[in-house]
Amino acid sequence: MSYDMKIDLGVEIPEVLQSGPVTAELLGEKVRLSLRVKSADRTVVAKALGLTLPAKIGVASTKADLMTACLGPDEWIVIGETDKHAGLYEKAHKLSTKYVMSVTDVSYRNIGVVLTGQAAAEMVNVGCPLDLCLEAFPVGKCTRTVYEASPILLHRTGEDSFVMECWRSFAPYMIGLMAAHARGGFRSN
């Protein structure tokens, strides 16, 4: 469900990040829900919503175009295509009368950037202090962390691909740091 008004992400990917050992791409409009469920109700709520809600913190599950990740003991983020999942909020909202849970629409809070290429991990490490070797940060891991001064959500979608999401107003800073690093040159080159 898109709207007639003009969407404005407020940020663009600079040229230096459009080619090279890592490229960045902005995620378009998405549905993003913050889902909080008491652990006892996790499986029933997941079933009722037709979602996978991983039990382990830091684990993401991607089913078709819908990503769900467990971020805390009772916290999941759900990210999916706007057009396909517009009704998900209402569905979860209705469910909250039955189970002890909450759903909050945060669709427009974040800006997502997809990083792809052999230097993707290096680009994440420009601002994120986590160890990104595959043993420590396997494909499918998703966690809240930082990119220098910006809080981010980091999701590894492949050996050489990540999705980084930050709050809207932090995006120019996050992308600016990436561009500065790309201009300066990569380690692997």
Place this chain on the structure above:
Amino acid sequence: MGEFRRAGRGLINKDNPVHFSFDCKTYQGYEGDTIASALLANGVHLMGRSFKYHRPRGPVGSGFEEPNALVTVTRGKGRMTSNLRATTMEIYSGMEASSQNRWPSLGFDAGAFNNTFSMFFPAGFYNKTFMWPKSFWDKVYEPFIRNMAGLGPAPTEVDADVYGSVYGHCDVLIVGSGPAGLAAAIAAAKKDQSVILVDENAELGGSLNSSPSVVIDGKPASEWRHKTLKALSKASNVTLMARTTAVGYYHDDFVGLSERLTDHLPILEGNQIREKLHRIRAGKVILAQGAIERPLVFDGNDKPGVMLASAAQDYLNVYGVAVGKEAVVFTSHDSAYTAAFELADANIRIAAIVDARIYIPTSLITMASDRGIDVHVGKVLSGTSGKKRVSSAEIYDPTSGAKETIKCDSVLMCGGWTPSLHLWSHSKGSIKWDAETGVYLPDVANENCVSIGASNGDFGFKAALDAGSKIGGGRKTYTVEEPIFGTGEVFSSLPSYKKSSKQKAFVDFQNDVTEKDIKLAVREGFRSIEHVKRYTTNGMATDQGKTSNLNALEIASKALGKEAPQVGLTTFRPPYTPTTFGAFCGYKMDDLFEVTRKTPIDAWAEQQRAVFEPVGVWRRAWYFPKAGEDMHTAVARECKATRDSLGMFDASTLGKIEVVGPDAAKFMNKMYTNPWGSLKVGAARYGLMCREDGYIYDDGVVGRIAEDRFHVTTTTGGAPRVYRHMEDYLQTEFPELDVWLTSTTEHWAVIALNGPNARKLIEPFVEGIDLSPEAFPHMNVREGKIFGLPTRLFRVSFSGELGFEVNVPAQYGKAVWEALYEAGQQYDITPYGTETMHVLRAEKGFIIVGQDTDGTVTPQDAGMSWIVSKKKKDFVGKRSLARPDLTADGRKHLIGLLTEDSNVVLEEGAHIVADPNQPIPMDMLGHVTSSYWSESLGTSVAMALVKDGFKRMDETLYIPMGGGIVHKAKVVKPVFYDPKGERLNVV
């Protein structure tokens, strides 16, 4: 090739001559040379003037420990760096280097008169002398001292270079690429560990580069090094980093590596990163930093040409440079003999070896006599002569008293070796004193860190290689042929026939601290080396005493008659070597220096040439000046337009927290002073939040979206701390509540519409919400659509006018704003900024938390007792509000002030008194918190915190402004405009 170059030696590329200038004179060196090695190859030893006495100085060392040869290198506009060590700066074609701390020239320095009168400048001289008159300090003494004593000039231009930074991880980080480091790297690499090996020098290899006589596993050291480096560079799990200094060792094996990428290259076009800071979290850290040779402290030990024996060895073996034609070697350690023999074998005449010790291995004496070198056993150097270069040395026999002068152009000294403990100490590893060798050694590690080789006191190639292999996880033992490293004796003071006061025996070359300064400090009562250091400044220069700390300690402990460990050791602190600010900043410069958060509507405001102000980390439109308007006129116009017709304001920065769950109302009741259970779905209420101590923490309007859902707004700056405060209480105090908090600040863009025409503007665009005053009264919230977009529409007012706050999805905020702006033209819609917002709210007496409150104001003090529930059993701050001191008389209350002269706008922060004629210090009653010109009222209005303010209604108070100006103002209730609130209900 010049007379000081030696063919067949060194790692320099003799096929590539490089021309550079030093003090405007052009010299030739080779690719791979440092400024120091190239100048020495040209017979130049004089490279700088000393810090305090302006004495001529040449290089003492050959690497990063160098205290003397500091130079300035200019690479074009904004690229001037001073205090670079000539011994580590690699030359490139076209390099412009210059000496420092001299005027008019290095050869003739007027400041050298300090040297002539040096007996008047002992340690503590400045502290003692420039005490009176006090007023002279700022204007006369300090500028003069700063000018006279000093290092290179500070840059005045903006740094034109760019810098970078990145995080990294590895299983093993090895610092130092000498034999110990390389052996450790090879062993760890074979164990499939990820390895980072760093070395501060341009060439990896450490002492392997300077030891032609060493044979490892049947291969010359240089060949073994070459083979090993080749293997390591091929291994995919090994990262080799030259020109990279481990500058600091922090908690949990976190090490900062500063990599220099361009300083050694000819001046380049473009944006290459000059230095990159690698922030490495290592599984394990192996410190193989080696040891630094210790100078001997004797009269005249600072003349150009006097240097460490190992430095002369390095210049010969790494750069193929002879430091002179005839050298005197002065030592108290066996290792200097190897240096002497290598130099002699390279056709540098060794005029004498003077050894302060009585007992010397006979093998060394034999080897010396084989080369025709005289060894003076049990003798010392008691002086040197020569002005800008040493020309002779005086040998003194303390037993017989005999003196002998011997001609030389260089003196090579060796007082033993000091293991490098710097990073070990950063990591808070403990150290132990080794009395035999007179050094501190690593003892118990505090991190997952191990020190090996010479930095652990294990000298010699075999010891280093075997330790490296073992620590790296290997079992290999190496077969090594090497000259005996041997032992030495530590002399805290060398015998001399000269009086101590007549000697210039330097301990700290960079800060010009002499032996007698240290003794003076002890005489004047300093007992700890930490105090001796601060009094004499020993070890406080940019080299952090790499060559001087241990000598100073020996001298001080002997003077005190105590063992060295009882006197202590000064603390090593990061950075290990001077590091540029650029490296610490990395990418965080200019726009990236800090986050500047901008709203979705910011771009529109920028187009309209709004003036912005920072609010926390947000930037917000402050006011929207039209051509020719200053702030005062713009704000006056914006206020008037809003009150008369319609104003629009970007309120997107307001913090928003969605409080959801079956216990949401219960939680709200605990967090806010006022009640929430009774708030109907669809209604909104102003909420006030206190801290545990009863002081106002934040405020904002809260709408009840559903039984179990509140849309909470906070102040712009308060959003993160309110969220944290709520989450903290929820998790620690009220974990039984089923409620969750989600920040939605950035999900919504918020457009505040204020003025009598606000409803008329939105009416045509809103669907699903009955906007009539009866259906949608003041302080309500509805969900519906605007321009087809989902909206949470609040009817709320921070201006006193009819007001709506339109919440729409953030990424449509700008489009909605633009549509409303266009549609509002018929009402002369006026965008306004934070200043007008402040004026409008002050006219109504609405507080701004953080401006009218300062963390010591209770709701009662702010005149807001009405919002504190008396029925609720508990809320955060309730107990504190009942404390006697929070209810006692004499507290400051928030009141209104009207100035006698209505044109006077009081200064915010100005102090308020009851009697301006009282002698100073007057009794302060309080201060002005908010003050504005009110265009609507035609008078200035102000709010103030005043002692017992509520009891002072109609009293006249005074605001003295200095210069005899005293403003008079009357205390009033802080509601200036429309006190009955009728304008909210305009239809």
